[in-house]
Amino acid sequence: MILQTLELKNFRLHKNTFIKFSRNLNYIVGGNGQGKTSLLEAIYYLCTSKNLLQSPDSEVVNFDEKFFEISGDFINGSGNKIRILYSLETGKKNIFLNEKQIYKSSEIIGKFPVVTLTQTDHFITQGSPLYRRKLIDSIISQASQTYLKTLMEYNRILKQRSSLLTKIRETGYPVYEEELEVWNASLVKKGSEIIEKRLEFINEFNGYVKNSYNEIMGEKEIPALSYKSTVSTIDLQNIASVFNENLQKRKREEIARGYNLIGPHRDDVIFKINGYDLKKYGSQGQNKTFQISLKFAQFFYLKDKLNKTPIFLLDDVFGELDSERIEKISFYLKKIGQAFITLTDFTNVENLNKDENDLMIHISKGEVKNVS
Amino acid sequence: MILAEPLQVAIDELSKLPSIGRKTAQRLALHLLKSDPVDVENLANAILDLKRKIKICKRCFNIAVDEYCEICKSEKRDQQTICVVEEVSDIVAIEKTNEYNGLYHVLGGVLSPLAGTGADSLHIKELLTRIHEENTTEVILALNPDTEGEATSLYLAKLIKPLGVKVTRIARGLPMGGDLEFADEATIGRAVLSRIKL
Ligand SMILES: [Zn+2]
Numbered sequence: 255m256i257l258q259t260l261e262l263k264n265f266r267l268h269k270n271t272f273i274k275f276s277r278n279l280n281y282i283v284g285g286n287g288q289g290k291t292s293l294l295e296a297i298y299y300l301c302t303s304k305n306l307l308q309s310p311d312s313e314v315v316n317f318d319e320k321f322f323e324i325s326g327d328f329i330n331g332s333g334n335k336i337r338i339l340y341s342l343e344t345g346k347k348n349i350f351l352n353e354k355q356i357y358k359s360s361e362i363i364g365k366f367p368v369v370t371l372t373q374t375d376h377f378i379t380q381g382s383p384l385y386r387r388k389l390i391d392s393i394i395s396q397a398s399q400t401y402l403k404t405l406m407e408y409n410r411i412l413k414q415r416s417s418l419l420t421k422i423r424e425t426g427y428p429v430y431e432e433e434l435e436v437w438n439a440s441l442v443k444k445g446s447e448i449i450e451k452r453l454e455f456i457n458e459f460n461g462y463v464k465n466s467y468n469e470i471m472g473e474k475e476i477p478a479l480s481y482k483s484t485v486s487t488i489d490l491q492n493i494a495s496v497f498n499e500n501l502q503k504r505k506r507e508e509i510a511r512g513y514n515l516i517g518p519h520r521d522d523v524i525f526k527i528n529g530y531d532l533k534k535y536g537s538q539g540q541n542k543t544f545q546i547s548l549k550f551a552q553f554f555y556l557k558d559k560l561n562k563t564p565i566f567l568l569d570d571v572f573g574e575l576d577s578e579r580i581e582k583i584s585f586y587l588k589k590i591g592q593a594f595i596t597l598t599d600f601t602n603v604e605n606l607n608k609d610e611n612d613l614m615i616h617i618s619k620g621e622v623k624n625v626s
Numbered sequence: 627m628i629l630a631e632p633l634q635v636a637i638d639e640l641s642k643l644p645s646i647g648r649k650t651a652q653r654l655a656l657h658l659l660k661s662d663p664v665d666v667e668n669l670a671n672a673i674l675d676l677k678r679k680i681k682i683c684k685r686c687f688n689i690a691v692d693e694y695c696e697i698c699k700s701e702k703r704d705q706q707t708i709c710v711v712e713e714v715s716d717i718v719a720i721e722k723t724n725e726y727n728g729l730y731h732v733l734g735g736v737l738s739p740l741a742g743t744g745a746d747s748l749h750i751k752e753l754l755t756r757i758h759e760e761n762t763t764e765v766i767l768a769l770n771p772d773t774e775g776e777a778t779s780l781y782l783a784k785l786i787k788p789l790g791v792k793v794t795r796i797a798r799g800l801p802m803g804g805d806l807e808f809a810d811e812a813t814i815g816r817a818v819l820s821r822i823k824l
Binding site for chain 2 (some may be wrong): 407410411413414415417419421428430432435436437439440596
């Protein structure tokens with residue numbers, strides 16, 4: 255999939271911006287607050303209809319204006335034009351695919367796969383388990399609609415079940431415990447499916463992460479991912495029966511707290527380098543390299559699974575990295591095809607290995623100053 | 627504008643009906659005012675009868691004119707098979723297919739702790755009594771295939787199986803999360819015919 259052109263109207267600082275992109279690497283250069291990350295934000299809107307930075311749509315409208323509009327021309331199978339129009343007055347976002355309005359964002363999800371690397375990705379290796387679950391769930395969901403559906407059903411069961419646990423705590427009626435049995439069964443069924451799928455994914459994804467990490471760091475460090483489940487720390491062969499057993503064991507505790515204490519919604523993914531826990535022992539550089547490797551791995555994984563090249567957005571990937579790392583990554587990027595990479599003015603452009611097919615797009619005060 | 631009170635009351639009442647706005651209510655009221663008194667009386671009686679004469683079937687909780695509904699009264703229906711549904715509208719949907727010839731049992735909802743619906747607020751006890759008294763041989767669970775429908779099916783299967791009765795569930799030809807009420811007849815028909823033993 256290739257994004258050929260992007261047109262922005264009243265999108266943050268961009269009053270009126272039109273860019274024709276390279277099919278290879280597009281480096282977007284500019285100082286802080288000049289509107290370079292906005293370009294990634296706009297492309298992300300085209301792919302998902304959602305905001306990359308989780309800002310409300312209304313915040314994106316240029317100061318003084320009443321709407322924003324984003325249009326993009328993709329080469330995607332037969333060629334696809336996406337246009338998104340947001341009006342401040344109605345608070346509505348209208349999405350057009352080939353100039354035909356679509357009413358559900360689910361209609362475009364999966365059609366325009368996108369992989370992003372942003373400033374908040376440090377949470378993936380350094381934050382709470384929530385960020386790691388989010389990462390793997392979003393990758394698996396992008397590749398499998400079935401997984402996404404199971405995940406949604408599981409979340410519904412969690413809500414019903416915690417509501418029932420609270421009811422049992424408050425009333426103490428043993429009748430409700432019979433009902434709990436069936437919600438347990440549903441929880442175990444869907445929960446086990448999720449864990450099985452995650453284990454299978456991590457098993458496969460490990461290879462992708464090893465490759466990516468190796469491209470950036472060389473072979474002296476070996477990364478690995480493993481799954482840490484609240485269902486069982488030892489035996490994940492017979493997930494369903496272990497899950498059931500442990501639910502019975504912790505029944506009183508769950509009722510006392512009115513909370514779903516075990517299941518994939520509380521699980522974690524552990525990252526290791528040469529057998530050491532990254533979160534505990536990793537340096538800043540190793541953390542950053544791991545985050546970047548995960549995203550490259552996601553890109554190649556989705557490319558293989560979807561038979562479609564995702565759009566790759568990298569926000570200030572080179573910050574905090576030494577020149578050797580910058581050079582390695584810039585070579586690695588050539589294997590991606592098209593990518594969009596923001597750079598600060600301070601990035602040492604010498605190490606980028608830019609060739610004639612790549613573009614250097616300079617942005618200042620919401621305008622394209624020059625393209626070289 | 628001040629309207630004569632009876633007219634105003636009629637407009638107010640009519641506009642409470644679904645999909646009837648203020649304007650339509652006014653048009654209907656004025657139309658009734660001009661209509662033949664006999665027609666108006668017939669309409670009024672039909673509406674009253676709807677409420678007075680329609681009851682809930684004592685046996686299966688379907689709507690009925692007498693103590694028992696038309697399905698329960700029919701001797702042609704297979705008396706030993708019960709199809710369990712959430713709402714009366716599901717009976718209508720299944721009946722339209724002409725593929726099912728047994729009896730029904732309306733649960734009146736599904737288990738949903740979030741909505742405050744527990745087993746005690748559904749017609750489950752009555753179902754168990756029926757199975758016992760009517761020598762039922764098969765119970766078909768035809769609940770919607772969503773999270774709550776699934777949990778309720780599981781709950782019922784657990785209670786019914788020990789009674790030595792065959793418990794089946796309609797096949798999953800239905801669209802996921804799709805209500806029985808909105809699925810097309812052919813799909814429901816297929817689903818009812820090809821059921822799965824639990
Ligand atoms: Zn009846």
